[in-house]
Amino acid sequence: MKGRAKEKRVSVSRRGFLKTVGVIGGAATLEGVRPWIGPAIVHAQEPIRIGQIVPQTGFLATMGMYGVTGAKIAAEEINEKGGVLGRKIQLIVEDEANPGVAAQKARKLIEKDKVVAITGTVSSASALVVGDEAQRAKTLFINTGANSDEIRGARCHRYVFNTEGSNTQYVSAVATWLLQQSDLKRWYFLTSDYAFGHDLLKVSQKLLQKAGREQVGSELVPTGSADFSSYLLKVKAAKPDLVFQNLAGTDQTNFLKQFKEFGLEMQVAGGLVDTALVWPVGVEALTGHFPLLWWHELKYPGVAEFVAKFKKLATDPPENQGWADYTTIKVLAEVIKKVNSTESKALVKGMEGHQFESLKGRTLFFREWDHQLIMPMYTVRTKKKGEPKDKWDIFEIIAEVPAQGQSAETIAIPRAESLCKMEPPD
Amino acid sequence: MSWLALTEYLANGFVMGMLYVLMALGLSLIFGMIGVINFCHGILFTLGAYATVSLKNSLGFGPALVISPMLVGALGMLIEVGFLRRLYRADPSAGLLLTFGLAMVLEQLVRIIWGTSGLPYNIPEALTGALPLGAFVYPKYRHFILLCAIAIIAGLWLFLEKTPYGMIIRAGSRDGEMVRILGINLRPIFTFVFGLGSALAAIAGVLMAPVAGVQPAMGTDVGTAAFVVVTIGGLGSFWGVVIAGLLVGEVVSLSILFWPPIAQASMYILMAVVLLTRPRGLLGERWEKFE
Numbered sequence: 001m002k003g004r005a006k007e008k009r010v011s012v013s014r015r016g017f018l019k020t021v022g023v024i025g026g027a028a029t030l031e032g033v034r035p036w037i038g039p040a041i042v043h044a045q046e047p048i049r050i051g052q053i054v055p056q057t058g059f060l061a062t063m064g065m066y067g068v069t070g071a072k073i074a075a076e077e078i079n080e081k082g083g084v085l086g087r088k089i090q091l092i093v094e095d096e097a098n099p100g101v102a103a104q105k106a107r108k109l110i111e112k113d114k115v116v117a118i119t120g121t122v123s124s125a126s127a128l129v130v131g132d133e134a135q136r137a138k139t140l141f142i143n144t145g146a147n148s149d150e151i152r153g154a155r156c157h158r159y160v161f162n163t164e165g166s167n168t169q170y171v172s173a174v175a176t177w178l179l180q181q182s183d184l185k186r187w188y189f190l191t192s193d194y195a196f197g198h199d200l201l202k203v204s205q206k207l208l209q210k211a212g213r214e215q216v217g218s219e220l221v222p223t224g225s226a227d228f229s230s231y232l233l234k235v236k237a238a239k240p241d242l243v244f245q246n247l248a249g250t251d252q253t254n255f256l257k258q259f260k261e262f263g264l265e266m267q268v269a270g271g272l273v274d275t276a277l278v279w280p281v282g283v284e285a286l287t288g289h290f291p292l293l294w295w296h297e298l299k300y301p302g303v304a305e306f307v308a309k310f311k312k313l314a315t316d317p318p319e320n321q322g323w324a325d326y327t328t329i330k331v332l333a334e335v336i337k338k339v340n341s342t343e344s345k346a347l348v349k350g351m352e353g354h355q356f357e358s359l360k361g362r363t364l365f366f367r368e369w370d371h372q373l374i375m376p377m378y379t380v381r382t383k384k385k386g387e388p389k390d391k392w393d394i395f396e397i398i399a400e401v402p403a404q405g406q407s408a409e410t411i412a413i414p415r416a417e418s419l420c421k422m423e424p425p426d
Numbered sequence: 427m428s429w430l431a432l433t434e435y436l437a438n439g440f441v442m443g444m445l446y447v448l449m450a451l452g453l454s455l456i457f458g459m460i461g462v463i464n465f466c467h468g469i470l471f472t473l474g475a476y477a478t479v480s481l482k483n484s485l486g487f488g489p490a491l492v493i494s495p496m497l498v499g500a501l502g503m504l505i506e507v508g509f510l511r512r513l514y515r516a517d518p519s520a521g522l523l524l525t526f527g528l529a530m531v532l533e534q535l536v537r538i539i540w541g542t543s544g545l546p547y548n549i550p551e552a553l554t555g556a557l558p559l560g561a562f563v564y565p566k567y568r569h570f571i572l573l574c575a576i577a578i579i580a581g582l583w584l585f586l587e588k589t590p591y592g593m594i595i596r597a598g599s600r601d602g603e604m605v606r607i608l609g610i611n612l613r614p615i616f617t618f619v620f621g622l623g624s625a626l627a628a629i630a631g632v633l634m635a636p637v638a639g640v641q642p643a644m645g646t647d648v649g650t651a652a653f654v655v656v657t658i659g660g661l662g663s664f665w666g667v668v669i670a671g672l673l674v675g676e677v678v679s680l681s682i683l684f685w686p687p688i689a690q691a692s693m694y695i696l697m698a699v700v701l702l703t704r705p706r707g708l709l710g711e712r713w714e715k716f717e
Binding site for chain 1: 431438543546547549554565639641642643647679686689
């Protein structure tokens, strides 16, 4: 056999595969050596570096790309006006991938890139570990895409702020519609099987109890499911009046498409909707009532300009994630200017209670005791065939929650119910 | 639990299983012939879906269904001629790394060309709704997937077993050098096989497009499942892959019915059990080149 070895091509064996993994691992380790090789000259007018951890792969990747564009537009707007404290904003984008990687990226951003603050995360599982890392390193972290109440509740931190709405805020918005539908008595929950879903399920079951409705079924669905058919059969057999979907990422798209395919006709509502993931459902299969963080057709000052800028960069208009990351970078720059410092300790003090406006038609602020952004949400219904004026026009806002003139704090978790016990200020 | 309900879950498992089979047969053909673990397979699935969405408006659903896999097959051939061919003499992991990198490049290209948010694409009017077979009511489009998949699998089997070209592919997979000595140039065959494998992945993508969301990462999970199916079925075994694909489909579907918490892990548990009892897979044979 030896004589033939030259002609014969080597094929992959299990050992070969393991070797490959070793090579990949080695390359990843080398990453850490780079700062020793790179130039170590520090300029007086060094840019203000801000880390952004967003999903670029996996079932949440769609969201990440909108977040990146939103943050980019904010940084450009700031830099065009000369930056902050005479320094430019520089964004360093890292892939969130999974909670383990997200924590590593957070450490890398803090230790190697010496960022002023970390922003981003979409997965609640990632946000929780990045929050812990940020607190340990005493570096500001602003969560722009993770909804679990736990992040602003049991595991809240002095150095963690939340621009993204909490599950409680979202569910409050859809509740305004659900509580009016007294004929929807029997509910069936479909929930993404990870930190976000578990948290949202708890919050939405609380609503079920408050409304006095009956739960006829509840399933946890693995994330990134391409096929919902077997779950839909379970729903069909249970004959609910309403399917309450607590799904994340692309699961929202697949669920709605297959819901229509299997000819199910009950009402749909949910504790979350990501616009970018409902666009690809197509108007034929759209159905349901949902809570929305932000909508590109809001008639508030500045919205049209932001949408135009966003479309130029990304062809699509911005959606909830684009808004959240845009807002976060803008607010961070405002606070840096206000406290005249980039030290996290000073920034945290500056952020607490900071009031600002950001394309939502009223003053928003970060609540001091749980660092949640207090803001209105929107209850939407999906449009039917023939109603949309273009392919992005899929929602109609049926209510702003709470209505103009009422305090937006009413939809967030009250202090008495919150589990947040924050570290004392430094 | 009535028998009728159980039948519905079995049908779901069967249809998904068929899609896994299409993916896995392509993967298995490529690995058997060229010896490359094709990490591009998931993205070729995605490209099939995107191609059919892009072509649907100008050509209609039917023609788009046929032409999209051909285009992806042609792309596969280009990948083989342009990149992979250069690495046959190199370390085997080079091919793996190349396809791994290409998969990322192609996925990013999909984002650049078609956008990040995915495209709307629905079941054509004629195939919407359900088809009642007695008391068993099941979506028409799933029947359609099933028929297409069976036709393609049967066609592929006939091609591999009954035609001289198929014979060359099978012989070349087993012992490439011997086939060369018999005076057959394997170079174009390699190109063809990579193209064929790519087209099979694309067909699965095309069939899945109206059901699952057409978005850049849609192939990731199905691609992983295809690896599992090939491992369970056994390298080089056509029917091994077919049985394994259907088995995986059924195991996932039934675990959702009886014990949902293990749904996601079920196919890996199945793989572990099979590998412990039959290390070469269900119908895997002893191939000298893989030992």
